[in-house]
Amino acid sequence: MLKGPYLQDLAPTSITVMWHLDRAAPARIVVEGPGGERAIDVAAARIGEVTVDRLVPSSRYRYRVEAGGQRWTGEFATAPEIGVDVPFSFIVMGDTRNGFDAHRRVVERMAQEVPDFVLGTGDMVDDGYRQDQWQQFFDVESQVLRDNVYYPAVGNHDRQGRGRTADSYRAFFSVPDNGGDTERYYAFSYAAARFLVLDSNEYSFALTDQTAWLERELIAARQDPAVRHVFVVMHHPPFSISLHGGTRDLRERWTPLFENYQVSAVFSGHDHVYERAEHNGLRYFVSGGGGAPLYPRRPRPNPVDLEAVKKFERAYHFLRVTVTGNRVEVTAIRTDGTVIETTAWTEGTPPPAPPPPPAPHDPAIAATGANAAAMTPAEPPADHPPEPGAGSLVWIGLGCVGLMLAAAVTVVRTLRR
Ligand SMILES: [Fe+2]
Numbered sequence: 001m002l003k004g005p006y007l008q009d010l011a012p013t014s015i016t017v018m019w020h021l022d023r024a025a026p027a028r029i030v031v032e033g034p035g036g037e038r039a040i041d042v043a044a045a046r047i048g049e050v051t052v053d054r055l056v057p058s059s060r061y062r063y064r065v066e067a068g069g070q071r072w073t074g075e076f077a078t079a080p081e082i083g084v085d086v087p088f089s090f091i092v093m094g095d096t097r098n099g100f101d102a103h104r105r106v107v108e109r110m111a112q113e114v115p116d117f118v119l120g121t122g123d124m125v126d127d128g129y130r131q132d133q134w135q136q137f138f139d140v141e142s143q144v145l146r147d148n149v150y151y152p153a154v155g156n157h158d159r160q161g162r163g164r165t166a167d168s169y170r171a172f173f174s175v176p177d178n179g180g181d182t183e184r185y186y187a188f189s190y191a192a193a194r195f196l197v198l199d200s201n202e203y204s205f206a207l208t209d210q211t212a213w214l215e216r217e218l219i220a221a222r223q224d225p226a227v228r229h230v231f232v233v234m235h236h237p238p239f240s241i242s243l244h245g246g247t248r249d250l251r252e253r254w255t256p257l258f259e260n261y262q263v264s265a266v267f268s269g270h271d272h273v274y275e276r277a278e279h280n281g282l283r284y285f286v287s288g289g290g291g292a293p294l295y296p297r298r299p300r301p302n303p304v305d306l307e308a309v310k311k312f313e314r315a316y317h318f319l320r321v322t323v324t325g326n327r328v329e330v331t332a333i334r335t336d337g338t339v340i341e342t343t344a345w346t347e348g349t350p351p352p353a354p355p356p357p358p359a360p361h362d363p364a365i366a367a368t369g370a371n372a373a374a375m376t377p378a379e380p381p382a383d384h385p386p387e388p389g390a391g392s393l394v395w396i397g398l399g400c401v402g403l404m405l406a407a408a409v410t411v412v413r414t415l416r417r
Contacts, residue, residue, distance in 0.1 A: 003138035005065040005072050006145035008049075008174040010117055010190070012057035012079045015149065016174045017065065019048045020138075025068045033061030049174055057081050074146040077116070083226025085192045085325060089113075091148075093318035094121025094235070094269030095288035096137060097157060102316050103140050103291025105335040110144060110318055112337075116190065118148050119197075121269030121287055122155025122235030128168050129160035138172075140291075151175060153197050154184050155235040155269065164201070180209040187217050193229040193264075193323060194221040200234035200250060200268075211253055218261035229264040229323060229347060237286045239279060239308040241301035242271035251304070258282055264328055264347060267319070271295050274317050274332045274340055277308040283343070284308070285330060289317040313340050 003020035017029055027042045034056045042050050048067070055061065058080045064073040080086050091110055096103040110118075125133035138145065150173075152158075158169045170183050175197070179185040184199040196217055199210065221227045238255050239246040258266060259280050269288035272295040277284040288295075294314045301309075315334050322329045326347040332340035 001065075001067070001070070001072055002135060003172070004142075004146065005063075005074055006138070006141075007074070007076055007147070007149040009051070009176055009188075010076075010079050010149040011188075012081050013055045014051055014053040015055065015076055015078065016049060016051045017063060018172075018174060019065050019067070019072075020172070021046050021048065021067060027065055027067040029063060029065055031055075031061055031063045034059045047171055058086075072146075076147065076149065079116070080191050082189045083192055083224075085228070087322070087324040088116045088191050088193075089320060089322040090190075091115040091118045091318055091320060092121060092233070092267045092285070092287045093118070093290045094153070094155070095123045095272050095292045096125075096140070096290040097123050097292035098126040098133065098136075099291030099293060100136060100140065101291075102335070103137075106290050106316050106318055107140055107144055109333065109335050109337060113320060115148060115320070118144065118150045119195070119233050119267060120150060120152040121233060121267055121290075122153040123157040123269060123288070123292065124152065124155070126157055126292075127160070128158045128166065131168070134168055134172060151188065151195070151197060151233070153233045153235050153269075154199050154201065156201055159201065180213050185210055185213070189227075191323070192226060193231060194224075194227045196230065196232050198232060198234035198254075200236040200247070202249070211257075214254065215257055215261075218257055218263070222261050228326060229328065230261065231321075232258060232263050232266040234266070234268055236270045237268035237275070237277075237284065238266065239277035239284050239305050240268075240271045240273075240275055240286055241298050241305050241309045241312060242273045242275065242286070242314075243295040243298060244271050245298055245302055246305040246308070255279070255282075265321075265330065273297075274311070274313045274315055275309050276311040276330075276332075276341070276343060277305075278310055279308040283330075283345070285319060285332075287317065287319045287332070289315055291316065311341055315340060 002022055005017055005019040008016040008018055024044045024046045026044045027048050029040045029050050031038050031052050040050055042048055055078045057078050060077045062075045064071050124137045152173050154166050154169055159166050166184060175183050176186045176188050178187055187196050221230045236247045236250060238250045259282055265283045267285050271286050272288045272292050274289055275286035297312055317332050317334050320331045320333060329344040331342040
């Protein structure tokens with residue numbers, strides 16, 4: 001067994017189990033939980049994949065993979081029914097690449113959490129063509145992926161070759177096949193939340209089909225009363241003050257859609273740091289501290305990025321996201337278990353306004369300073385015409401009388417003719 005077994009594509013009544021053997025062999029999957037034990041035989045293959053269906057929602061199962069006279073065991077919990085408003089949590093982490101030791105420290109700390117699933121923000125490996133690097137990723141993540149479903153986003157380093165294909169990524173992961181470009185972008189539901197995992201690589205987001213798909217998904221989510229939260233995951237961040245900085249094309253193409261359809265939060269990687277940004281009422285997190293060498297803060301960030309980013313830390317970390325009813329809580333956790341920060345909000349509530357300027361001490365200044373605005377009637381905004389006052393009504397009345405007199409004179413003159 002080179003990789004796995006590991007879990008993919010979590011649903012209320014099904015889950016996908018995968019594994020990678022050093023040579024092709026038939027396998028048997030045994031699942032044990034509510035309703036007893038069930039075995040599925042799988043034909044000989046090196047990369048094995050089986051979808052176990054007819055499971056009971058919100059239930060815990062044990063499973064084992066038997067191949068070549070050996071067996072490997074794991075466990076999982078099925079998702080709740082779609083639309084059911086139950087609390088749940090997930091982990092966000094990314095940019096592990098070639099940072100073997102740091103990656104292992106992040107994973108060791110993650111193993112102390114009990115998430116419902118894990119979201120990857122991309123750049124799992126340094127070079128998508130290198131099979132030894134994929135092996136290293138799966139070696140370090142082995143225990144996490146055996147007992148937790150992992151949803152990957154494809155990063156720029158996960159691709160391979162001149163055509164920037166994603167053949168290894170596609171071979172090793174089995175995500176919902178509901179996007180336009182097989183498995184490179186996709187959507188899934190968990191409880192009352194919808195997750196959109198996008199391919200933000202230049203080659204792909206330039207394609208209009210992904211943007212059209214994204215908007216269709218956002219419209220559908222917002223028309224569905226069972227969806228309370230929409231979360232977006234993609235490798236490149238729209239806003240960042242670290243080495244790469246924010247991505248202008250994403251800000252122009254996708255950020256307006258996120259705003260229009262009130263996405264709950266956007267999770268990215270690419271810059272190997274933790275960042276929290278707020279822009280036009282939406283929250284953006286960069287979680288790229290999964291193991292690759294950490295990046296510095298940019299000496300001269302783009303003003304757009306600088307305005308948006310509210311928190312920056314250069315640290316190996318992961319995010320724990322907890323969803324309870326309308327409340328979302330995001331905690332960034334370092335490898336030593338200490339907390340960078342916790343951000344919580346209730347859906348439908350915009351991010352808090354920046355703190356007001358400090359009140360001046362001199363009462364005379366206060367009367368003419370910022371506080372004076374409260375004492376002065378506000379000017380009506382330019383696009384709202386002023387309401388008609390008493391003076392206006394007098395003039396309207398006089399106008400009416402004038403019109404009636406003019407009409408009477410006309411009638412009298414006509415009669416005289
Ligand atoms: Fe990247």
